[in-house]
Amino acid sequence: MSEITYLEAIREGLAEEMERDANVFCLGEDIGAYGGAFKVTEGLQSRFGEARVIDTPISEAGIIGAAAGAAHMGLRPVCEMQFIDFISCGYDMLTNYVATARYRAMLPCPMVVRGPSGGYVRGGPFHSQNPEAAFLHTPGLKIVYPATASDAKGLIKAAIRDEDCVLFFEHKYLYRRIKETMPEGDHITPIGKARTAREGKDVSIITYAATVWKSLEAAEQLEREDGLSVEVIDLRSLAPMDDDAIVATVRKTNRVLIVHEDTRTGGVAGEITARINELAFEWLDAPILRVTAADVPLPYSPPLEDYVLPQTNDIVKAVRRLAAY
Amino acid sequence: MNKAPHESAARAETSNGATARGGLGREQLLDLYYYMRLTRSLEERLANLYRQTKVVGGLFRSLGQEADAVGSAYALDRSKGDILSPLIRNLGSMLVQGARPVEIIKQYMAKGDSPTRGRELNIHYGDLVRGFIGQISQLGDMVPVMAGVTLSFRMRGEDRVGLVYVGDGATSTGAFHEGINFAAVQRCPLVVVVENNGYAYSTPLSKQTAAKQMIDKAIGYGVASEQADGNDVVATYEATKRAVDRARAGGGVTLVELITYRRKGHAEHDNQSYVPAGEIERWATTNDPIDRFARVLSSDHGVAASELEAIDARITAEIDSATDIADASPMPEPADALVGIYADPPAEKPLWFREGVRAAVEVNERPSSWGTHDV
Numbered sequence: 001m002s003e004i005t006y007l008e009a010i011r012e013g014l015a016e017e018m019e020r021d022a023n024v025f026c027l028g029e030d031i032g033a034y035g036g037a038f039k040v041t042e043g044l045q046s047r048f049g050e051a052r053v054i055d056t057p058i059s060e061a062g063i064i065g066a067a068a069g070a071a072h073m074g075l076r077p078v079c080e081m082q083f084i085d086f087i088s089c090g091y092d093m094l095t096n097y098v099a100t101a102r103y104r105a106m107l108p109c110p111m112v113v114r115g116p117s118g119g120y121v122r123g124g125p126f127h128s129q130n131p132e133a134a135f136l137h138t139p140g141l142k143i144v145y146p147a148t149a150s151d152a153k154g155l156i157k158a159a160i161r162d163e164d165c166v167l168f169f170e171h172k173y174l175y176r177r178i179k180e181t182m183p184e185g186d187h188i189t190p191i192g193k194a195r196t197a198r199e200g201k202d203v204s205i206i207t208y209a210a211t212v213w214k215s216l217e218a219a220e221q222l223e224r225e226d227g228l229s230v231e232v233i234d235l236r237s238l239a240p241m242d243d244d245a246i247v248a249t250v251r252k253t254n255r256v257l258i259v260h261e262d263t264r265t266g267g268v269a270g271e272i273t274a275r276i277n278e279l280a281f282e283w284l285d286a287p288i289l290r291v292t293a294a295d296v297p298l299p300y301s302p303p304l305e306d307y308v309l310p311q312t313n314d315i316v317k318a319v320r321r322l323a324a325y
Numbered sequence: 326m327n328k329a330p331h332e333s334a335a336r337a338e339t340s341n342g343a344t345a346r347g348g349l350g351r352e353q354l355l356d357l358y359y360y361m362r363l364t365r366s367l368e369e370r371l372a373n374l375y376r377q378t379k380v381v382g383g384l385f386r387s388l389g390q391e392a393d394a395v396g397s398a399y400a401l402d403r404s405k406g407d408i409l410s411p412l413i414r415n416l417g418s419m420l421v422q423g424a425r426p427v428e429i430i431k432q433y434m435a436k437g438d439s440p441t442r443g444r445e446l447n448i449h450y451g452d453l454v455r456g457f458i459g460q461i462s463q464l465g466d467m468v469p470v471m472a473g474v475t476l477s478f479r480m481r482g483e484d485r486v487g488l489v490y491v492g493d494g495a496t497s498t499g500a501f502h503e504g505i506n507f508a509a510v511q512r513c514p515l516v517v518v519v520e521n522n523g524y525a526y527s528t529p530l531s532k533q534t535a536a537k538q539m540i541d542k543a544i545g546y547g548v549a550s551e552q553a554d555g556n557d558v559v560a561t562y563e564a565t566k567r568a569v570d571r572a573r574a575g576g577g578v579t580l581v582e583l584i585t586y587r588r589k590g591h592a593e594h595d596n597q598s599y600v601p602a603g604e605i606e607r608w609a610t611t612n613d614p615i616d617r618f619a620r621v622l623s624s625d626h627g628v629a630a631s632e633l634e635a636i637d638a639r640i641t642a643e644i645d646s647a648t649d650i651a652d653a654s655p656m657p658e659p660a661d662a663l664v665g666i667y668a669d670p671p672a673e674k675p676l677w678f679r680e681g682v683r684a685a686v687e688v689n690e691r692p693s694s695w696g697t698h699d700v
Contacts, residue, residue, distance in 0.1 A: 029525075029526065029528065030526045030527045030528055033527060033598075033599050034526070034527035034528075034598070034599050037526070055528055055532050056532075057494070057497030057525075057528075057532070057533045057534065058464055058465075058494040058495060058497045058498055058525055058528075058533070059497045059498060059499070061499050062497075062499075082526075083462070085462065085463070086462075086463060088463070089463060089498065089499065089500070122381045122382050122435070122446075123382065124382060124444075124445055124446040124449075124462075125444070125445065125461075126461055126462030126463065127462065264676065291676075291678060292676070294662065294663060294673055294675070294676055294679075295666070295673055296662055296663060296666055296673060297444070297666070299443060299444040299445075299657075299662050300381065300382060300435050300441075300443060300444060300445055300446040301381065301435035301436070301437070301442075301443025301444070301656060301657045302381060302435065302656065302689035302690075303443075303656050303657050303658070303659045303684060303689050304443050304444065304657050304659060304661065304662040305662075306659065306684070306685045306686050306689050307659035307660060307662045307663075307679075307684065307685045308662045309685070311685045311686050313685070313686065314678045314679070314685070317678045318678055
C-alpha cells in the first residue's frame with residue numbers, strides 16, 4: 001500500500017462507493033471530461049460513464065434540487081460544488097427543501113454535497129470560504145470536514161451511505177499537501193465521532209479541518225519550548241457533534257482552546273463553548289478561549305489574508321495564556 | 326456550435342472623412358483598435374508577470390474575445406453616465422470605460438494601493454464615476470444588480486443605460502433568470518450581453534443549454550434580441566448600439582448575443598485538454614478579431630501600417646510604465662484587513678491575540694499553487 005493525497009483519498013472513496021452501489025452517481029460543473037476544477041473526479045467518467053458522472057450547467061440550485069429528487073427515488077447522488085463558496089447559490093434548496101424533507105414529508109434525501117473549502121491559498125473572498133456555521137444552524141443536515149487523508153476517504157464513504165443529506169467540506173489547502181497510507185479494506189470513518197489527533201494532559205485544543213495541522217504544529221512547539229503537554233481533538237463531524245469527546249478532553253486537561261479557520265462571530269466555537277458550559281463547567285480551570293479568523297470577508301493579498309486567518313503563533317500564544325491559569 | 330464568421334462588409338470610408346459602417350469616424354475606428362490592442366498587450370504582460378510569480382492568484386485571459394468586449398462597451402455613452410458590469414473576459418470593456426493598466430496590474434499583484442487595496446483579485450473592481458461596477462465570482466449575480474442600477478435610472482428620470490455581461494454558462498443560473506425577468510417586467514434600460522464563447526470552464530455549450538442559440542431565450546422573457554459576430558468589432562458595436570438606443574428610448578431590455586471563441590483556458594492553469602484538436606488554431610489563424618480589424622482598417626479606411634505601429638508603440642510604453650509603478654507599489658499593511666467592513670464602526674478591533682502585533686507571520690509565503698493540477 002502506498003501513500004495517497006487527501007484529494008486522491010476522496011477520489012478513491014467515491015470510486016469504491018460507485019463500484020459497490022449502482023445507485024451512487026456524481027453531478028456537478030466540469031466534473032466529467034475535465035475531472036473537476038481540482039481534478040477530484042478525474043477518471044471517474046471514463047470508468048463509470050456519462051450517465052453516472054454528469055456534467056451540469058452552472059446551476060447550484062438545480063444540482064441540489066435534482067439530487068434531492070433523485071434521492072427520494074432511491075438513488076444516491078453526490079453533488080460537487082466547484083468551489084464551496086457557490087453552495088450559497090443553492091442555499092434555499094438545501095435549507096428549505098432538503099433539510100426539512102424527511103421531517104415534514106417523510107421524504108428521504110440520502111445525498112452528499114461536497115466541494116473545495118477554506119483559505120490560506122490566496123483565493124480571495126469567493127474562493128476561500130468556510131460556510132459550515134451557516135448550515136450548523138439548520139436542523140436536518142449533517143456536516144463533516146475531514147483533516148486527514150484517511151478521514152477524507154472514510155467520511156466520503158460514510159456520507160454516501162448515510163440516509164440523510166451530508167455536507168462534505170474538503171479543504172483545498174490540504175488537497176495535495178498531505179499524504180497517508182489508507183487502511184485496508186472497506187474503510188469507513190463514522191459520522192459524529194471526533195478523534196484525538198494528539199494526546200496531552202495540560203491543555204486541550206478542539207479544532208477541525210486545516211487548523212488541526214496548525215494546532216499540531218503549535219503543540220509540538222509548546223512541548224519543545226514550554227514543556228507543555230497539549231491535547232488536540234479533531235472533531236471531523238460538526239453535525240452531529242461529538243459531545244462525549246469534548247467533555248472527556250475537558251475533564252482531562254481542564255483548559256480549552258477552540259480553533260477554527262472560519263470567522264469568529266456566530267462560528268462553531270461559540271456553540272462548542274456553550275456545550276462545555278452546560279456539560280462540564282465544574283471541570284474548567286480557565287476561561288474557554290478562541291483562536292479564529294477575524295470578522296472580515298477574506299482578502300486576497302498575502303499580508304491581509306495572513307492577518308485575518310489564524311496562524312500557528314496565535315495558537316501558541318493562546319495556549320500559554322491558558323496554561324498560566 | 327460556432328457559425329462560420331461572416332467577413333465584415335464594411336462600407337468604405339472615403340478620404341474626405343465620410344463615416345464607416347455604424348456611423349463611426351476614422352478616429353473612433355482607431356479608438357477601437359487601440360482598446361483591443363491594449364487589452365491583448367496588457368494580458369500578455371500579465372502572463373509574463375504570472376510566470377515570474379508576481380501575480381498572486383489565477384490569471385484570466387480574453388484572448389480572441391477583445392472585439393466583443395471593446396465593441397459592445399464602445400456603444401455606451403460615457404458622457405451620459407452609462408454604466409456597465411464586466412465579467413472575467415471583459416478587461417477590454419473596462420478599459421473603454423476608463424480603467425487604467427496600472428490599476429489592473431496592481432490588482433493582480435495584490436498591492437496595497439490597488440483599487441481594492443489588495444482585498445479582491447484580478448479585474449474584480451469598479452468605479453461608479455467612470456461607469457463600471459465590479460463583478461463577483463458567483464456567475465449571473467450582476468444581472469439582478471444591474472436591473473436595480475437601471476431601475477434607479479428609470480425612477481429618477483435619468484437618460485442613462487446599463488449593460489451587463491454574462492457568459493454562455495451564466496445563463497444557466499437562477500440569478501440570471503431572475504434578473505433579466507425582473508428587468509424585463511420593469512422595462513429597465515438594460516442591455517444584457519451574452520458572450521457566447523463556446524465554453525464555460527470546460528463545459529461546451531451543448532451541455533449548458535438545449536437552446537439552439539442564446540437569442541432564443543429572449544422570446545421567453547419577452548425582450549428584444551440582437552445577434553452579432555463577436556469577432557467583428559464593428560458588427561458588435563452596431564448590434565449593441567441598437568440595443569443601447571432601444572433602452573434609452575424606453576424600449577426596455579435587449580438580450581445581445583455575441584458569438585466568439587475563447588482561445589485560452591478558463592484560467593492560466595487550465596490546459597484545455599477538453600478542446601477538440603485544431604479548433605483553437607483554426608480560430609487563431611482564420612478569425613482573430615484584431616487581425617481582421619487591422620485588415621479592414623487598411624483596405625477600407627486607408628489606415629497605414631505605420632499608424633497602427635505608432636499606436637502599438639504607445640501602448641507598449643504605457644504598459645511598461647504601468648508595470649514599473651505597480652511593481653514598486655507596496656503590499657498592504659496587514660491590519661488594513663480590519664478597515665471598512667461597515668460604515669460605522671470604521672474598523673474591526675484586532676482579536677485579543679493580535680493586539681500590538683503588526684503582522685500575523687514573518688513571511689507571507691506564496692502558495693505554490695491553488696491546489697490545481699500541473700501548475
